[in-house]
Structures are given as structure tokens and as C-alpha cells.
Amino acid sequence: MKYRDLNIQTQREAPNNARTEGFSFLVRAGYLTRENTSTQLGEVALNHLRDLSKELSFLSQLSLSTIGNDNELFFPIASGSIEVAHCPNCQYAERLEFARLTKTPLPKEEELPLEKVLTPDCHTIEALANFLDIPKERTAKALMYTRVSDNQFIFIVVRGDMQLSEAKLKQHVGDVRTATAEEIERSGAAAGYASPIGLREALIVVDDLIPRSQNLVAGANETGYHLKNTNYARDYSAEIVEDLIQAKAGDACINCGNPLSILPAMSLATRKIYDFENILLALSETNHDSKGLTLPHPAAPFEVHLMQVSGKEMDTRLKAEEIYNNLQDQKISVLFDDRDERAGVKFNDADLIGCPIRVTVGEKGLKEGMVELKPRKEKENQLVHLDNIVEKIKSILK
Ligand SMILES: [Zn+2]
Numbered sequence: 083m084k085y086r087d088l089n090i091q092t093q094r095e096a097p098n099n100a101r102t103e104g105f106s107f108l109v110r111a112g113y114l115t116r117e118n119t120s121t122q123l124g125e126v127a128l129n130h131l132r133d134l135s136k137e138l139s140f141l142s143q144l145s146l147s148t149i150g151n152d153n154e155l156f157f158p159i160a161s162g163s164i165e166v167a168h169c170p171n172c173q174y175a176e177r178l179e180f181a182r183l184t185k186t187p188l189p190k191e192e193e194l195p196l197e198k199v200l201t202p203d204c205h206t207i208e209a210l211a212n213f214l215d216i217p218k219e220r221t222a223k224a225l226m227y228t229r230v231s232d233n234q235f236i237f238i239v240v241r242g243d244m245q246l247s248e249a250k251l252k253q254h255v256g257d258v259r260t261a262t263a264e265e266i267e268r269s270g271a272a273a274g275y276a277s278p279i280g281l282r283e284a285l286i287v288v289d290d291l292i293p294r295s296q297n298l299v300a301g302a303n304e305t306g307y308h309l310k311n312t313n314y315a316r317d318y319s320a321e322i323v324e325d326l327i328q329a330k331a332g333d334a335c336i337n338c339g340n341p342l343s344i345l346p347a348m349s350l351a352t353r354k355i356y357d358f359e360n361i362l363l364a365l366s367e368t369n370h371d372s373k374g375l376t377l378p379h380p381a382a383p384f385e386v387h388l389m390q391v392s393g394k395e396m397d398t399r400l401k402a403e404e405i406y407n408n409l410q411d412q413k414i415s416v417l418f419d420d421r422d423e424r425a426g427v428k429f430n431d432a433d434l435i436g437c438p439i440r441v442t443v444g445e446k447g448l449k450e451g452m453v454e455l456k457p458r459k460e461k462e463n464q465l466v467h468l469d470n471i472v473e474k475i476k477s478i479l480k
Pocket residue numbers: 169170171172173174335336337338339340
């Protein structure tokens with residue numbers, strides 16, 4: 083394709099809204115507008131990736147360092163909008179809100195009798211644990227929601243040191259909203275001092291660690307009081323017992339037990355449906371230098387960036403056109419900078435756009451039957467005879 087047909091607009095300066103270098107170079111090279119929409123060049127790049135994705139080896143051809151699972155593929159990056167739990171040991175990776183973890187129950191104890199204790203101003207787990215001088219692991223945390231579809235009141239119990247993942251909860255009960263004070267009161271629960279014991283018409287949902295935890299301190303459903311030694315099965319039961327916990331950094335991996343890391347990331351694919359915009363961005367984050375993009379073959383939208391430098395005696399442009407047609411006949415994809423710009427401007431733009439090989443047609447070389455060829459990632463030009471261009475390009479791209 084020709085530079086002028088694509089209406090490419092490169093920028094000297096990084097956009098001031100650039101959050102990452104990859105985004106900055108995509109804008110400067112003319113693939114994206116500052117408003118993050120694709121230009122014509124951007125569409126060519128995306129369509130190229132789309133075509134490439136029909137090949138089985140697509141992902142390995144991109145040379146991106148990704149993490150993922152059967153469902154989703156992630157690219158870790160500081161500016162990423164999602165959080166992923168990742169095990170560096172076994173490569174387990176999952177969106178944080180759905181990540182599974184290995185939970186360690188406290189040592190099994192004999193069940194002790196319920197005991198109601200006065201706990202003034204203890205409406206948080208922190209305050210309760212401090213007041214009773216016990217670790218948070220020995221408390222039961224209560225959360226109250228209402229199901230959106232039928233206004234069913236839902237009472238959730240997780241161990242006091244853990245956080246509920248609303249996403250996991252919703253997988254089991256459907257969409258929910260926070261319960262109102264009225265709904266809480268109607269169930270017989272007391273906000274800040276709530277437990278599932280003795281509730282009316284509540285759907286009780288507990289984390290799967292709760293049945294393995296004895297003698298937890300829970301609310302007495304009476305303001306100012308808690309119950310010591312509550313025990314699942316003996317004192318209450320649940321309709322749903324499932325993993326409801328949101329993992330945090332350092333939690334044990336579900337597969338191998340090693341500590342999980344939490345990484346910001348972006349999603350590159352969901353169930354083999356690729357997000358090509360994100361893939362192009364990930365490629366740009368990974369492949370650039372101080373001058374611009376250094377897109378790898380075959381991910382780059384063009385294999386060759388062809389340009390001519392105007393001469394004094396010869397029509398370099400005519401020769402460049404000839405080479406352009408010849409390369410295309412040989413199934414080599416070419417971006418032809420057909421403008422009458424100064425050489426320096428064209429060199430800079432070629433570096434920004436980042437095709438793997440630059441071919442420059444100049445008067446001096448042509449007199450010897452040669453053109454200049456420069457792989458984007460290398461410093462030196464090579465002089466190549468006109469007859470050998472195709473062969474040389476193919477050997478570099480191999
Ligand atoms: Zn692991």
C-alpha cells in the first residue's frame with residue numbers, strides 16, 4: 083500500500099495523554115488518534131492481525147509474554163485495567179475476582195457451648211477481634227445482600243480475616259444489591275452484630291472454609307452482643323456452601339500452594355476471541371526503541387517499508403515504483419512512502435511505523451544497481467543488488 087493512500091499522519095511529540103510508551107508510539111506512528119481510535123493504518127494493522135489469527139500458531143508468532151488459562155489470555159502491564167492473580171511457580175492465572183486459592187483451616191477443635199458476651203461498640207471485625215483479644219481468623223464475618231431478581235434476602239458468612247468476592251457470590255445466587263436496613267431488620271439480623279443463627283426467610287450462603295472452622299465468634303443478632311463458639315451444622319446451616327473468597331497477594335495457589343502475585347494486566351483474548359486492539363497495544367509495549375516501533379515479523383502490518391530519496395539526475399521514484407510492484411508480485415507486503423519529502427523526514431517516519439525492513443532507493447546506489455536495505459532493529463545499512471532484493475528480504479524475514 084502507498085503512504086499517501088493511507089493518509090498516514092505521524093507526530094513528532096508524544097501525546098500528553100499517553101499512559102504508556104506503547105500507546106504513545108502507536109499515536110506518534112499514526113496507527114491511533116490521540117482519542118484512541120484506529121486510523122486507516124491502524125485498521126490495516128488490525129486486519130493483518132485478524133488474518134494472522136486464523137493460523138493455529140498465531141499466539142506463538144506474536145512473541146508476547148502472556149499468562150492465562152483455557153478461558154482468557156492476559157498481558158501483564160502496569161497500566162492494565164484488570165487485576166490477575168498469578169502463580170509464578172505453576173503459571174496458574176485467573177482474574178482476581180474469580181481466582182481460587184488454597185485455604186488453611188485453623189487446627190480442628192472440639193465444639194464448645196454457645197456463649198453470649200457483651201461487646202459494646204464492636205460493629206467491625208477489627209473492633210471485635212481487638213476487644214476480645216483474638217485473631218480475626220477466629221471470627222465469622224457477616225455480609226447481607228438482596229437478590230435483584232426476586233428480592234430474596236441473602237446472608238453470607240466468610241471467615242473474619244477474608245474478603246468476599248461479589249463476583250463469586252453472583253455466580254451462585256445471581257445479581258445482588260446491598261440489603262437495606264429495613265430488609266436486615268425484617269430478617270431478624272442486627273447490623274454490626276449479625277449472624278445466620280435464628281434468621282427468618284434468609285438464603286444463607288457460606289464460604290467453604292466455614293464448615294471446617296470451629297468455635298467462631300459471630301454476632302448475636304442483638305446490638306452490643308456477640309456469640310462465642312458458633313459452629314456450622316450445629317447452630318445453623320446454609321443452602322449454599324461454596325468458595326466465596328477474593329484472593330490477595332501471598333495467598334496460596336490452588337494448584338501448587340505457592341504464594342500468588344496480583345498483577346495489573348489487559349485481556350488479549352476471551353475463549354479464543356481475540357481483542358486485536360489490545361494485542362496491537364501489547365505488541366507496541368513490547369516492541370519499541372527510542373525512535374519508534376520495532377514490530378516483529380509476522381505481526382507487523384507490512385514486511386517492508388519502501389522509500390525513495392529524490393536524485394539530481396535519475397528518477398528514483400520510477401525505480402522505486404518498479405521495486406514496489408516487483409515485491410508485491412513476490413507476495414511481500416510493502417508500505418511505499420511515495421511522498422516527495424526530505425529523506426530525514428521519511429527515515430524518521432519509517433522508524434516510527436516500525437516495519438521489520440526498510441528499503442531505500444537513492445541515486446548513488448542506483449548508479450551501481452544497488453538499493454539500501456536496513457532491518458529495523460539493526461544499526462547498519464546493507465547495500466543489496468537490485469536482482470537480489472527479494473531473496474535478501476525473504477532470508478531476513480525467515
Ligand atoms: Zn501454583
